[in-house]
Amino acid sequence: MDLHPDVTAFFDAESNTISYVVRDPASTACAVIDPVLDMDHAAGRIAHDSADRIIAHVRNAGLTLEWIIETHVHADHLSAAPYIQEKLGGQIGIGEKILVVQETFGKIFNEGTEFQRDGSQFDRLFADGDSYQIGNMQAFAMHTPGHTPACMVHVIGDASFVGDTLFMPDGGSARADFPGGDAGELYDSIQKVLALPEQMRLFMCHDYGPNGRDIRWETTVGEEKRHNIHVGGGRSREDFIAFRTKRDASLSMPKLILPSLQVNMRAGEVPRDAEGRAMLKLPINAL
């Protein structure tokens, strides 16, 4: 908790995603967390405006990019990790349970043998409790399944990047009904986050500005424990599962789920057809 990394947030209004640049205050080293690739679904068009903003920030501040971290396989936006890596370098890392996600969605998208289900598209697969360096900072990856099997929270000094385990206190928690999701596991993972020190800064991957408030992305463990509308005040596991299951049944699928999964399970690479053209599939009634 003595280590206080600099955190710069980038909000994508299309997918309500927050990406981060986390900087070691004692060097020029940094990591990018959950960068967004812009997609116009109706037109099948991708663009790099959001990623270019992050790249410009890293360059203008004279930083060295060491890591591009995915907290999980996102289902609501495409990852710009390979584009950023091409421009700035760095290793792309995700949780080792990506293999489970690749197996599940390899079937759903009827991928052939050319789609490797061994996580080899990524540079580093994190196991629960693994540590890695960002300059002089030691970072830890904590396995937090429930929303998806490969979800991880990254703890870097007094800052934790919670992915989709938690939303802001008035936003609650993420859904647990995607293939491989589990409400009970999500509850257990959230308890792991809430067991971190009270003053720990928590950075969200999403915020939807509930009840018309402005978009926010930073809170603390203490605030979540006391005020989170889904798990705060010591809500029981049983209660949470019942609530989450009922709520999830009422939610529609995110608009970019089918493109996102196909691209993100490949570490952000758009799949190609036999002639090498970038091409996505639309499986019918598969989700």
Ligand SMILES: [Fe+2]
């Ligand atoms: Fe997510």
